[in-house]
Structures are given as structure tokens and as C-alpha cells.
Amino acid sequence: MASHRRPKKPSRTRVTVLTTAAAAAVALSANAANAAPSEKLSKDQVKSKVDELYQQAEQATEKLDGAKEKQHKLQKEISTIQDNVARGQQDLNALRDGLGSMATAQYRSGGIDPSVQLFLSSNPDDYLDKASTLDQLSSQQVESLQKVQDKQRELAQQRAEATEKLKDLAATRAELGKKKDEVKGKLAEAQRILNTLTAKEKAKLAEEQERASRSSTARVDLGDTPAASNRAAAAFRAAQSQINKPYSYGTAGMATFDCSGLTSWAYGQANVSIPRTSEAQAQLGPHLSMSQLQVGDLVFFYGDLHHVGLYAGNGQVLHAPHTGAVVRYEAMGNMPFQFGVRV
Template identity: 40%
Template sequence: MASHRKPRTSRIRTSHAVGITSAALTSVALLAQTANAAPAEPDKPSLEEVQKKVDDLYREAGTATQKYNLAKEKSDQQRDKLNNLQDEVAQRTEKVNDARRELGQIAAAQYRNGTSSDTAVLLLSDNPDDYFAQRQLMGRLSGQQQKAVEDFKSLQTQANDKRDEATDSLAQLSESEGDLKTSKQDVQKKLGEARELLSKLTEEEKQRLAELERKREAEAKRKAEELARKQAAEEEAKRKAAAEEAAKEEAAQEEAAEEPADPPADSGSDSGDSYAAKAEKVIAFAQSQIGKPYVWGAAGPDSYDCSGLTQKAWAQAGISLPRTTWDQVKVGTTVSVDNAKPGDLVFFYDDISHVGIYVGNGEMIHAPKPGANVRVESIYYMPIHSVVRPA
């Protein structure tokens, strides 16, 4: 029995060893395959996601551009104010020096006459006020001399006040220039991220992305044509209503056997004609800028950002618009999209970071974004925030 059990134990162990060896070899093979396989790539964003991300980055760059424009406007204004204050300080300092020389002459005369050496000290003191409180010497001066001292005190106070104001202005200028630098860096960062995203696309992906863009433009154009038809129908209805009203008035005049009178003036016709004339100048200028490149922070004459173009265009009609979209949207009267007229400003996005000039038929002239030129485009290319009539 003992000799019979040993072989069975040996076979069991042998079988077990073979199983272990096989499993080990399988594991080694799997590990080798895993080691030779290419590392798994993270999920690549779809083209639609890339398009949205690029659009978002351009919009954020537009917002940063408006911050830059605002900071630059404040910086320029602060610099002008500081320059004026420094000029005033110099002028007032010269007047103080003139007054000081006059007091010196009075003090010299007092000294020659032997009236009072204390008076001479008083007249030449840098702080006559304190000395008056201590010595009460004003009573020793003639009326003309007292006036000279009072003028000197007043001029000295004014000069010191202006120096303090100039110091504060310099601090504000430094703060504005800091904001300017930060905004500039933010714009450059957003544009850099957008360029990096686009640079990673293959040629095939770029073509597919361009096709998505064409579809987007086609949809925006369709909406613009729809608005154009609607506005044309409304204008035609207004013309018919006006013609019918004129016919009724003419019939009433004939029935009363009266001479035809001039039609009553429309209370809004003068302002409408005036606005149309201004808008014509605005649009003519904007059309002449078509093809010029978008450059953030630029306001002509060779390149523009969106609000730089609208500012310069409306300047042709004698209307001074602020520099940023955030301030331009506050100038004038807000109207509905359906009632938009040529010359109106169309603002976009919830943060009002873009603007264009409405030219009719659902279209606008605008400076779109980096890498694009001033062009005509549907107002529905971007989400509309509001429409404003500047004058």
C-alpha cells in the first residue's frame, strides 16, 4: 500500500507544478504584450468641442480686450491729468517764488530802516502761519505788506495742494498701467490657447472644422434673410398705411372744396431723416474699412478691434462714442432687433464683449476676431445681446 501511494502523490505534485508553470508563462506573455502595447491616449475632444472651446477662447479674449481698452482709456486720461497737474505745480511754484522775492524785498527794506529784524524773519519764513501765531507781528506791517504776505500764504497753500494732487494722480496712473498690463497678458494668453488648440488638428480635421463653420455661417445667413423679409414687409405695410392716410386727407380736402394743404409733418420725421443722414456717413466709413485686419486694442486707421471700429465710424457723424462696448451700449436708445435700422449698434454675448454696425437686411459690418478682417456678416452669427440707436 505504501509503495502504491507514492506514485499518486508524485503525479499530483507534477500536475500541480505544470499548472503553476503554465499560469506563470501566461502571465509573462500578458505582461510582455502590455509592455509592448502603445500607451493609451486620453479621449480626444470632438471637433464640435474644439470649435466651442476656440469660440469661447476668442470671446474671452474679446472680453479681455475690452478690459484692456478700458484700462488704456483710464491710463491715457490719468496721464493727461498728471501732465496738467505737473504744469500747474510748476506755474504755482513760480508764482510762489515770485511772491517770495517780493517778500524778500520788503524784508530788506525793513532791515535797512531798522524797523524789526523779527519782521524780516517773518517775511522769509517758509511757514509764516506758525510764526504769526508765535510772534503776532502782522500789526507791524503796512496794508500793502500784509497783502503780500497773505498772497504768499495763499499761493504756497495752493502749490502744496497741487503737489499732493499730482502725487495721488501718479499713484492712480500706476494702478491703471498695472491693470493695462494684466489685461494685455490675459488677451495674449487666451489667443495663445486658441492657436495651440487649432495647431493640434490634422489637415482632415481642419477641413471638417471649416465645413462646420460654413454650416454655421449658412444658418446665420438664413436667419438674416428671414429678418430682411420681415422688415421689408413691415416697411411696405407702413408705406401703404401712409398712402391710404394721405388719400383720405386729400379726399376730405376736395370734399370741403379747399385748396390742398401741405401734409402734416410727422413728429418723428425730422429726427428720422437726421438719423438716416448720420447713419449714411457711419456706414460709408465702415464700408471703406472692409478688408482691414482685426487687431485687439486698435482703433484705426490701419486696423481695428470691434469697438474701435464703431467708435471711429460714428465719429464721422459727429457722435463721440466711448471706447468700450460696455460704455457704448449705454449711449442712445435700445430698440428691438426687428426694429433695427442701418447705423444701429448690435451688441453680442451676455457680457457685451462684441459690437457691430447694422447695415440692413439682417447684416452688419464688424471687426470679428484675431485672424479675420473687417467684413459684412449676419447679425445672427453670434448670440445677440441688444440693439442700440446712438443718436
């Protein structure tokens, strides 16, 4: 007679193993089906990707420059506050010494006034708020206690301000580290892509870059556009003296520059202080159209204003372009112009 026993169910562990194996097999087969064979990028494709990464690195560089400037400003403000607190503490000690001398004199003449004795053992705020105590103090004592109270409040406010600025400084330093890592990451990725080129392709790309730099300085026609002002002319001449200096992120001369480093340095040579970052420089004055530009005006590019240069005349900008390039002239039509600003 045939057996009607049900087949034994597989164990939970066996089901789990089989299910996992099946899922892995499906995933592997899907990956194999979707994986496209790796294709070597052409030289032009590499250049396009690298240029994009350089733009991203410059965006991060402007944020890095901003964090550096903020850090420097906070450090100066904190130092000033700490100096003020130190001097204020000396003044407070002198005021307290004066009260102590007053108490000593009172004791020698027949005992310390109860209100002064009370003050010397506690906080003057507790007594100045009580009318009964004020009645017991001489006008000189009231004035001395009021000065102590005012100085204590001033010092407390300054210490609280310093504490907040120290917190801000710590956050700024953390941001600085992140932006440095971001810039380095973009440049490392650009280098990795460049390394996929053959030696011959790399040499050709370098030759093209060198040719672009030479042609921009040797044959550029700046026309006869006048300078916006004497200081704009002086800033432009200073920038011209740095032609062929290499771009390097986060620097503002004398050996290397980034874009806003060049413009801020150039105006500094004309004894005009302007902010360090392109975004801040863009806020210096009304916006100018292309037709309104004169030599030495600041000119800004890209929607987020992460690139800046000096107008050179005849549709040319003098700027520090990006990593791998040098300070040079370039046609403004090569970048998305936004507006100009006259300093």
C-alpha cells in the same frame, strides 16, 4: 517551552515609508481607473471650443482697451497738473521775491519790520494765524503774505493730487499687463486646440471662415432702413470702407480693428468722439429695441456687453467679430443681442 515574547515593533521610519508607499499605490491605481483615454476632438468640437476662447479673449480685450484709455487719460491729467505746479512754483517764487524786496526797502529805511523778518525765516502760516502779528503788518504786507499762503496751499493740494494719480497710473499699468497676458493666454490656448486638427481639417475650417466672410459682403441684403442721422450715416460709410480688414485685439485702425475699435474709429471719421470700450459706449444714450434700430446705431451683444457693432439694416450688423475673422456683415441672430444706442 514556547517563547511568549512579543514581536518587535517596526521602527517609526519603516512605518512611514510603508504608509507612503501604500498611499502612492492607491493613488496610482485610482488615477489609472479614472483616467479616460484621450479622445481627438472633431473639427466641429474644435471650432466650438475655439469660438468660446475667442469670446473670452474679446472680453479681456475690452478690459484691456479700458485700461489703455484710462492710462492715456491719467498721463494727460498728470502732465497738466505737473505743468500747473511748475507755473505755480514760479508764481510763488515771484511772490517771495516781492516780499524780499519789501524787506530790503524796510531795512534801508531803518530796519526790517519784525513780522516780515519773522516770515522770511519761517512759514507764513504760523503768523497769519496770530492776531498780534497781523497788527504789526501793513495792509500791503498782509496781502502779500496771504497770496503766498494761498499759493502754498494750492501747490500742496496739486502735488497731493499728482501723487494719487501716479499711484492710480501704476495700478492701471499693472492691470494692463495682466489683461495683455490674459488675452495672449486665451489666443495661445485657441491655437493649441487648432493645432490638434489635421492639415486637411485646418484647411476646411479656414475655407468655411473665408466663405462666411465672402458671403457676408457679396450677397447681404441690407434693405432700405434709413440712417439714424447724418453723422450715423457718415460713421456707417466709414465702417463700410474697412470691410475685409482683419480683427486684431486692442487696435482701432487703420490696418486692423477690434469691435469697439471699429465703432469708435467710424464715429471719429464723422467728427464724433465716443468712448473706446463697448461698455462705455453702451452708456451713451437710452436703450433701443430691435424694432427701433436705424442704420448707424450702435448695437450691443452678450450679457456683459463685451461686443459692439453698427446696425446695417435688415437685421444685419457690421462689425469686427473676433480673432481670425475680418470686418464684415453678419446676421444679428447669430449673437445674443442686448440693445442698441443712438449716438
